[in-house]
Amino acid sequence: MDIRSHEFQPRAVAALRDTSLQQALDKARDGFVAKRAVQVAELSEFEALREAAKTLKDHVLDHLDHYLERYEAAVVAAGGHVHWARDDAEARRIILDICRRVDARTVTKGKSMVSEEIGLNTALIDAGLTLVETDLGEYIIQLAGEAPSHIIAPAVHKTREQVSDLFEQAHGGPRLTEIADLVDAARLALRERYFQADVGITGGNFLIAETGSSLIVTNEGNGDLTQTLARVHIVTAGIERVVPTLDDATLFLRLLARSATGQETETYTTLSTGPKRAADLDGPEEYHVILVDNGRSRMLAGPFREMLRCIRCGACMNHCPVYGAIGGHAYGWVYPGPMGSVLTPLIKGLNAAYDLPNACTLNGRCASVCPVKIPLPDLLRRLRHEQFKQSITPRRKRRALAVWHLLATRPKLYHALERLAARALAAIGARAGRIRRLPGARGWTDGRDLPAPSGRTFLERWQAERGQS
């Protein structure tokens, strides 16, 4: 997928004015947050599990080479194949080679964010293959010719009316408007595809070194149909997805479903280990895993290592006020929200995604809900610092920061100017109690009113009130 993160500002403004998008976001926002809160309240061990998961993931990252080797050996012992891909191009090439070798025509795909990251869909279609996304959300956006806007709810930006339109175009009439009918229509449309598929591609939530299994969680069952009915099953996963044992995977599973969809467990958790056995009546004839690095080993070496603990639950974006206001597409690449604002610059380059680390109020909600305790605001702040060091920060902003530095290190001057500003703003906004337009601060007032200050600074009030007591 081509990166468009450099267009973040205009796309964010357009998103705020997109009424369908705003309707869809309104419906999604509170649901995710409320459902998670219920599950977290019901599990008294939740906080302790978060700490344990953080510790476990750090242990795995410290010994990633060993666990990857053990995992690989276990996959091979079960009759599967492991392929290593340094970057997105190498991963695409490996998958296309497999498709060509088995003479594939139809490829079904379960949800896989790594496949988005490596731009797999375009590569498969360009190679003349028929590609069918099977997750309902992914199917909807494939019909719309769009990318996912959320890592676990890819079509969260679509309203029911928009889905009705897309299905009418794709499947023919009559136009369906009930959600039950729309789900049935997709079920029917995809059924034959599963059986026709030559290759089925899924992601891997966890890779288990103990058994050589890949593990996926879904609610729909589409991932299972994809990987069971195709002749060849290909798993795409980042190298950081390996865990030592089934028990270790369980620790993460208890956090994942609650953090992601606000459920105690997802409906289906599936472990796949190698291809069909001799006596089996179903299952794929070949089983392949593509271990994708694509910037991860680089991340492991530096100050952004903690980002590799991410288990892709989406809780950070569900709780992010910026994501909640503009949705995922404005971020311009595969991973949106707080985790995406860290990952995108690290994978695609600081220059390619300048705005993302800056499109954050550092309110900290994301870090407070992260099941593996990634300090997302700290990482975003560090990215800003890196941008500044590498002179990627625009000149205007650097100048503004220099002025800020000048004032902030001279308290007397600072307080004098602050008093002046407080009084001036109070005078401007005296009548309405708010300021609708402020030259020099259009970035703020174009989107919302600026509340008029009382006329006195915080320090003045503090001193006055302390004097009274």
Add this chain to the structure above:
Amino acid sequence: MSSAREDILDAVRRAAGREPLDSPASAALDARIITPVRHLRPAFDEDLTVRFIRKLESRSGTVARVADRAQIPAVVETFRSAHGLAPRAAVGAGLKDLDWPADWTIHYNRAGIEETLSVTPAFAGIAETGTLMLLASPDSPTTHNFVPDNQVVVLETARILRHFEDAWAALRERTGGMPRAVNLVSGPSRTADIEQTIQLGAHGPRRLHVVLVD
């Protein structure tokens, strides 16, 4: 040119600031794989069977209890006629010995695209979340769990275990190693991809009925 595998492993080791692990360090990590670390598990006092049923029903699964295996076909027949399904089913070969109604069309193969009902034996149940554990084998083909609109799963009440970890332990004790597929099923298929509204029967079964055999 070095292989991608070596490049990636080298980069990982450079990040850790070390060479490949020496054999004592490597053996210690292998021991951690052989004897898994015991993590914190959600505590509960509830009776395992009561909890299993309560949790599964909370996610729209249904449960019937019978005193012995011979009653299974009657329960399946009640389920079938209640939902107006045709008298045919894909049955797991592990249930071949049961006395299935003579007027049904029954086969013991994988589930095909037209399949409407499957009847499948489960390896274990997990009380923690009301989850079924089904193992791929000729006796229990994976397609039974996902292709038909309706699935009946047979579970012995004595096979209801407390936590996921207990189910992994049971899996490790079993001969034949890891099955090709282990399906943990916690209810009928569902989706919330359109306007966050939960809808059953997205791609897998819309109905999941469990027969508990005491």
